[in-house]
Amino acid sequence: MVSRAQIGLALALGLLALVSTAEGGVLFSNLTRTLAVEATIQSTNSTTGVAHVGSDHLVVSWALNSSLADSGLDAKYVNVNIKLCYAPVSQTDRGWRKTNNDLHKDKTCGKGIGSQKYVPGGNTTNWRITKDVPGAIYFVRVYAVDADGVQLGFGQTTNAAKSSNLIEILPISGRHASIDVASAIFSVFSVGSLISFLGVEAIRSKKAANARAGK
Amino acid sequence: MAANSDFQERNAKGEPGSSLHGVTGREPVFQMTMETVGEKEATDLKGRKFALPVDSEHKAKTVRLYSVAAPHMRTFHLSWIAFMICFFSTFAAPPLMPVIRDNLGLTKVDIGNAGIASVAGAVVSRLLMGTICDLVGPRYGCAILMMITAPAIFCMPLVSTPVGFILVRFFIGFCLATFVSCQFWMSSMFNSKIVGIANGTAAGWGNMGGGIVQLVMPLVFDIIRRDIGSEKFTAWRIAFFVPGVLQVMMGLLVLTLGQDLPDGNYAELKREGEKVNDSFQKVFLYAVTNYRTYIFALTYGYCFGVELTVDNIIAEYFYDRFDLNLQTAGIIASTFGLMNLFSRPLGGVLSDVVAARWGMRGRLWNLWIIQTVGGVLCIVLGLTGQLGPAIAVMLIFSFFVQAACGATFGVIPFISRRSLGIISGATGAGGNIGAVTTQGIFFMSSKYTTEDGIMLMGIMIVACTLPVIFVHFPQWGSMFCPPSKATEEDYYISEWSKEEQSNGLHHASMKFAENSKSERGRQSSPRSKEETVVVDGV
Numbered sequence: 001m002v003s004r005a006q007i008g009l010a011l012a013l014g015l016l017a018l019v020s021t022a023e024g025g026v027l028f029s030n031l032t033r034t035l036a037v038e039a040t041i042q043s044t045n046s047t048t049g050v051a052h053v054g055s056d057h058l059v060v061s062w063a064l065n066s067s068l069a070d071s072g073l074d075a076k077y078v079n080v081n082i083k084l085c086y087a088p089v090s091q092t093d094r095g096w097r098k099t100n101n102d103l104h105k106d107k108t109c110g111k112g113i114g115s116q117k118y119v120p121g122g123n124t125t126n127w128r129i130t131k132d133v134p135g136a137i138y139f140v141r142v143y144a145v146d147a148d149g150v151q152l153g154f155g156q157t158t159n160a161a162k163s164s165n166l167i168e169i170l171p172i173s174g175r176h177a178s179i180d181v182a183s184a185i186f187s188v189f190s191v192g193s194l195i196s197f198l199g200v201e202a203i204r205s206k207k208a209a210n211a212r213a214g215k
Numbered sequence: 216m217a218a219n220s221d222f223q224e225r226n227a228k229g230e231p232g233s234s235l236h237g238v239t240g241r242e243p244v245f246q247m248t249m250e251t252v253g254e255k256e257a258t259d260l261k262g263r264k265f266a267l268p269v270d271s272e273h274k275a276k277t278v279r280l281y282s283v284a285a286p287h288m289r290t291f292h293l294s295w296i297a298f299m300i301c302f303f304s305t306f307a308a309p310p311l312m313p314v315i316r317d318n319l320g321l322t323k324v325d326i327g328n329a330g331i332a333s334v335a336g337a338v339v340s341r342l343l344m345g346t347i348c349d350l351v352g353p354r355y356g357c358a359i360l361m362m363i364t365a366p367a368i369f370c371m372p373l374v375s376t377p378v379g380f381i382l383v384r385f386f387i388g389f390c391l392a393t394f395v396s397c398q399f400w401m402s403s404m405f406n407s408k409i410v411g412i413a414n415g416t417a418a419g420w421g422n423m424g425g426g427i428v429q430l431v432m433p434l435v436f437d438i439i440r441r442d443i444g445s446e447k448f449t450a451w452r453i454a455f456f457v458p459g460v461l462q463v464m465m466g467l468l469v470l471t472l473g474q475d476l477p478d479g480n481y482a483e484l485k486r487e488g489e490k491v492n493d494s495f496q497k498v499f500l501y502a503v504t505n506y507r508t509y510i511f512a513l514t515y516g517y518c519f520g521v522e523l524t525v526d527n528i529i530a531e532y533f534y535d536r537f538d539l540n541l542q543t544a545g546i547i548a549s550t551f552g553l554m555n556l557f558s559r560p561l562g563g564v565l566s567d568v569v570a571a572r573w574g575m576r577g578r579l580w581n582l583w584i585i586q587t588v589g590g591v592l593c594i595v596l597g598l599t600g601q602l603g604p605a606i607a608v609m610l611i612f613s614f615f616v617q618a619a620c621g622a623t624f625g626v627i628p629f630i631s632r633r634s635l636g637i638i639s640g641a642t643g644a645g646g647n648i649g650a651v652t653t654q655g656i657f658f659m660s661s662k663y664t665t666e667d668g669i670m671l672m673g674i675m676i677v678a679c680t681l682p683v684i685f686v687h688f689p690q691w692g693s694m695f696c697p698p699s700k701a702t703e704e705d706y707y708i709s710e711w712s713k714e715e716q717s718n719g720l721h722h723a724s725m726k727f728a729e730n731s732k733s734e735r736g737r738q739s740s741p742r743s744k745e746e747t748v749v750v751d752g753v
Contacts, residue, residue: 092322093322093323093324093661094316094322094323095323095535095661096313096316096534096535105538131446131447131448132317132446132447132448134317134318134320135320136320171318171448172446172448172449173318173375173448174318174375174446174447174448174449174451174452175372175373175375175449175452176449179372179373179449179452179453180372180373182369182456183369183370183372183373184369186365186366186369186456186459186460186463187365187366187369187370189463190362190363190365190366190369190462190463190466191362191363191365191366193362193463193467194358194359194362194363194466194470197467197470198355198359
C-alpha cells in the first residue's frame with residue numbers, strides 16, 4: 001500500500017514537472033492588432049454564413065494592415081498561426097471554452113487551421129473543415145509569432161466584441177446506419193436470450209414439480 | 216442441534232455403548248466413524264460436500280480468493296465481476312466527456328444533469344432490488360437487471376441531443392442496483408464473522424469498475440480512432456459497444472453458473488420445502504419501522520454517494536483545472552476508483568477485526584472514525600491547488616471514503632435477518648440519493664467552482680456521519696451506551712409474530728442469532744464457555 005502511494009506521488013510530481021514548463025504567458029491585451037484577416041466559405045450549398053464540416057472549405061486570407069506597411073511592427077514576425085475560435089454565444093455555460101487574457105490558459109481558439117511563413121504581402125490558405133470540429137459559431141483569428149512561437153500580434157475576422165461577421169459551422173452527427181443496426185441487433189439478443197433462458201428454467205421447474213408430485 | 220449436544224454430553228460421561236473410540240468419546244469428529252458419533256459432514260440438499268468449511272446455515276467460514284469452488288467462491292467471483300461491469304457501464308461516459316460534449320453541444324448544466332441522472336435511476340432500482348432478492352433470489356435479480364439495462368447501453372451510440380444523452384445515462388444507471396444483489400448474495404453465502412471482509416472485497420472490487428473504465432474507455436477510443444480510422448465523433452459511439460457486450464456476457468454467466476443459497480436455488484428450495492416464501496408486506500414493514508435503516512441510508516449517502524459523485528466529476532476536474540490531456544486526466548481519475556482494490560475490503564476487514572475485540576460497538580466506532588477522516592480529507596482536496604499534492608490527497612481521501620463503505624456493510628447484515636434484502640437496498644438507494652443531492656447542490660450551476668464544491672462536500676460528509684452515534688442495538692450497545700440484558704434471540708425473534716413462530720418460520724433467524732453472538736466481542740463470562748459446546752462444531 002505504501003509503495004502504491006509512493007508510485008502515485010512520483011507519477012504526480014513527474015506530471016507536475018511537465019506541466020510547469022509553462023512560464024507566465026503572453027497577455028492578449030498586450031498584442032497589437034496588425035493583421036487584416038478575411039475568411040470566406042466555399043460551399044456546395046447556397047446558404048450563406050453556414051458551413052458544413054467535411055464538404056465545405058474555409059478560405060482564409062491574411063495580410064499586414066495596409067496602414068502599417070512601413071511601421072516596422074512586423075520586424076520580428078516569423079510565422080503566422082491561423083486558428084478557428086469560438087464566438088461568445090458558443091462559450092456561454094461552457095467553462096472549457098473560456099476566454100482568458102493569459103494566452104497560455106486561453107481556450108477560445110481550440111482548433112488550428114494552419115501555419116504559414118510570414119510575408120508582409122500576406123497569403124491565403126484553403127482549409128477543408130475537418131469532421132472533428134464541433135457545431136458552434138466561430139470566427140477566425142491569425143496570430144503572428146516569432147521564431148519561438150511567442151505571439152506578437154494578431155488579426156481576426158470579427159470586431160473586438162466578437163459579434164460581427166461570424167461563421168456558423170454545422171457538424172457531423174457521428175452516427176452511422178451500421179452502428180444503428182448493430183445496436184438493435186445486440187439489444188434484441190440481450191433481451192431475447194434472457195427471456196428464453198427464463199422460459200427454459202420455468203419449464204424445467206414445472207417438469208421437476210410434476211415429477212415430484214407424481215412420485 | 217439438540218441431538219448432537221446430547222450425544223457429546225453422554226460421550227463425555229462415558230456411558231456404555233455411546234462410542235467406539237474409547238471412554239469419553241470426545242475424539243475429533245472428522246475421523247471415519249462420523250455416523251456413530253452423530254455428526255454429519257455438512258452437505259447441501261443434493262448431498263454434495265462443501266469445498267469450504269461451513270457453519271450451521273451452510274455459510275462459508277473462510278474466504279479463499281483464489282478458488283472458484285461452487286457455491287461460495289463461485290458466487291463471490293460472479294457477484295463482484297457482475298457489479299464491476301455495471302459500474303463500468305454507468306461511468307463509461309465521464310472519461311470521454313470532452314469528446315461527447317463537443318459532439319452533442321452540451322453545456323455545464325447538461326453535463327451536471329446527466330451526472331445526476333446516471334445515479335438517480337439506481338435510487339429506485341436499488342430499493343426494488345432488495346425486495347426482488349428477498350422474493351426471487353439474487354441470481355435472477357442480478358441477471359435480469361443486467362440484461363434488461365444492456366439495451367440502454369446500446370442506445371448510447373444513437374444519441375444526438377443533450378436530452379437523449381441525459382435519458383440514456385438515466386436508464387443505464389439502473390444497473391447499479393446489482394450492488395444490492397451482490398451484498399445480499401455475500402450475506403447469504405458467508406458467515407457473520409467474515410461477512411465484513413466478504414462484502415467489502417466483493418463491493419470494493421466491483422466499485423473498481425468506476426476506476427477501470429476511466430483507463431479503458433480513452434484507450435478503446437484511441438484504438439478505434441487510430442487503427443480503424445473513425446472520426447472522433449463516431450469513435451466514442453463505437454467504444455460504447457464494449458461495456459454493452461461485457462454486460463450481456465456477464466448476465467448470461469450469472470444465469471448459468473450462479474446459485475442463490477449454499478443449498479441451491481430459490482425455486483428448487485421452495486419446491487423441497489426448505490425455503491419459505493415470505494410475505495412482502497411483513498418484510499417491508501420490518502424494514503421501514505427499524506430506525507437504523509434510515510440512519511445508515513443517510514451515512515451511506517456520504518461515503519458511497521461521494522464516491523459516485525467523484526467518479527462523475529474527477530476526470531473533467533483534472534482535465535480542466537490542471538490543463539491535462541484526455542489520457543492523462545483519465546489515468547489520474549482512474550486511480551481514485553482503483554484504490555477500491557484494497558480500500559473497501561480493508562474497511563470490511565477493519566470492521567471484522569475491531570468486532571472480534573469490541574463487538575458491534577467497535578464496528579460503529581470504526582465506521583464513524585473512518586468516514587469523518589474521509590470528510591476532512593475531502594475539504595483538504597478542494598483547497599489543494601497544485602497537481603502533485605492534489606493527486607496525493609485524492610488517493611488518501613479515496614482510501615478513507617471507500618473504507619467507510621466497506622465498514623458500513625460490516626454492520627448492515629446485523630440490523631435485520633428477515634428484511635436484509637430491503638435494508639441493503641435502502642442503504643444502497645441512500646448512497647445514490649446522496650450522490651444526486653451532492654451533485655445537484657455543489658456541481659451543477661456556476662455558483663460554486665468545482666474546487667469549492669469539493670470542499671463543501673467534505674463539510675457535508677462530516678455533518679452527515681454524526682447520526683451513527685444514535686445507532687443502538689439492545690443486545691450489543693451503541694457508540695456511547697452499553698448493552699442491556701436483551702439477547703440476540705430476543706432481537707431477531709421480534710421480527711416474527713407469535714403465529715409465525717408457532718409455524719416454525721423463525722428457525723433461520725434463530726440460527727442466525729446463534730451465529731451472531733460473535734458481535735459481543737471478546738468476553739470472559741462463563742456463559743460463553745457453555746455456548747461453545749452446543750454450537751455446531753463443524
